[in-house]
Amino acid sequence: MNRRAWPVMLGALIAVLLGTLSVWLYLKATPYPVEIDHGPSPQAQANPYLAAEHFLRKQGLNVNHADSLDILPSLEPHRHSLLLLGDRYNMTPRQIDQVMNWARAGGRLLFVAQSLWDEKTGQSNDRLLDRVQLHQFLSKDLKEPPPDNESDPYPNLTKLYLENEDAPAYASFDPAFHLEDPKNLAQAWANSGKATHMMQLNHGLGSIIVVTDADLWKTPAIDQYDNAWLLWYLTADTSVTLLYDTEHDSLWTLLLRNFPQALVALLALIGLGLWHAGVRHGPMQQPVPTARRQLQEHLRASADFMLRRSGQHSLLQGLQQDILRRVRRRHPGYDQLGVAEQWRVLSRLTGQPTLAISQAMGPRPKQRLSSAEFSRQVAHLQTLRNAL
Incomplete structure (x- = not known):
């Protein structure tokens, strides 16, 4: 056989073998679907209430979110719900007056109690909570727990009883906190086995709803129990504005987070400039001998x-x-x-x-x-x- 024919035959043999292997793998391989979890999207990471917004929009509600109370003058109080779900420690007395007047004009205000009541000072660090005259305590500090707790099959869940309903709605508020109404102003409330976690008060033409926490409406807790339904029930037939991120990173924080190397180089450059400016130019002048000084x-x-x-x-x-x-x-x-x-x-x-x-x-x-x-x-x- 000619030597030139060997490479051709060897190539043909390899091609046949590869073809046979491919057919065998195709016949033996079984396709099946696989879901790969890439974690929350950037939008979900930036907005813990993104799932809540989507749920309310599916119920036909108009939902928006804001970063500050500057949008309050543009919100029509009638048939509108304002949800203050973020930190409010920087809220000024003027802003509190604006929010209360907005609710009095017909708005529906929902906010989270952020501070415990101090019996010694007669106030808390939550000015808005003090304005509506509700107090928040730790559930473990309650003097007399409600009766019949032993017969409650879900003592850690908050029950909301509605008319013409045989069973209550269940929500997973944090059972560690308790709301108290010393002036008997609340028109409705919801309790767990040991504490009260939600109260609703009439305020002028509108209403105010106070809750002990809003974590039950964050992802992924919103799909548990009746948490999503409760959020819809409290905002039904209104447009909704959520305010949850009032704290913004400063310019220095953003630069440190995104450009740390540039900041280090800038500081080094400033240090070198100060060092150069502080260097003496020319030889140091020696002190004049004291013996040279005469009486004259x-x-x-x-x-x-x-x-x-x-x-x-x-x-x-x-x-x-x-x-x-x-x-x-x-x-x-x-x-x-x-x-x-x-x-x-x-x-x-x-x-x-x-x-x-x-x-x-x-x-x-x-x-x-x-x-x-x-x-x-x-x-x-x-x-x-x-x-x-």
């Missing part, structure tokens, strides 16, 4: 300091006062003499002309003297003082 330098420095601190007029006045003290000792009764007579006495004692004495001892103008004039005045006064 100290006197000159003291005179410069007094001139800067007290001014020319203070120094001249000091010399004049010294002259007057000396002449009083030499001539008793000097102060009782007139000015002209005083100058004549000074002229006689010092041997200086009266004109020079009047120029030296007379009142000085307030304007600053030139250096030459100041030196001349000091020389005249020193001459008079030395002569006394």
Whole structure:
């Protein structure tokens, strides 16, 4: 057989084998469906009430969500439900007034009690809850649990009883919290085996609903028990606006989360700039030896300091006062003499002309003297003082 035919035959044999293997695998393989769970979508991760929104829309309700109470003036209260499901610790008294007035005008307000009642201070950290005069406590702190708890088959579930219904609706509110109505203002409520978890109050033309928590309407708890039905029941026949994310990350937090390397580089650049600006330029100047300082330098420095601190007029006045003290000792009764007579006495004692004495001892103008004039005045006064 020709050597050139061997590669062709070998290739054909390999092709036949691969074809046979493919047919066998096709006949033996059994297709079956597989569901791969990729976890929640980004929208579901960002919105814990996304499933609740979809459910309410399927019931025919118009549902929107907001990030702040700034949208309140644009919400028509009539046939509208506002659900405050997020943190409200930054809520101002003015915003509380706006929300209460909105409900009074016909809106349906639902919010979550966020703080426990403090018996000592007579208030809680939830201003909106205090405004509706409801108190929240821990269920374990209740003094007298409701009777007949032993006959309740679901003590941890909240029961809502409706007219013409034989069995209640069940909701999975957190049983650790309890709402109390000390003023008997509530028109409806729902209880678990030990506590009350939902209360409804009439407020003007509208109503206010207070719940102990809203986790039962988050994903995936909303499909348990009658949680979804309860949310629809509380918002039925209204448009719904959900407010649950009022806390937004600051710019610094977003930069740190998304650009940490850039921030580190920026900080390093700032540090290098500060270090460069703080470096000394040129050699350090050595301190002047103390032996070089003479008495004349100290006197000159003291005179410069007094001139800067007290001014020319203070120094001249000091010399004049010294002259007057000396002449009083030499001539008793000097102060009782007139000015002209005083100058004549000074002229006689010092041997200086009266004109020079009047120029030296007379009142000085307030304007600053030139250096030459100041030196001349000091020389005249020193001459008079030395002569006394």
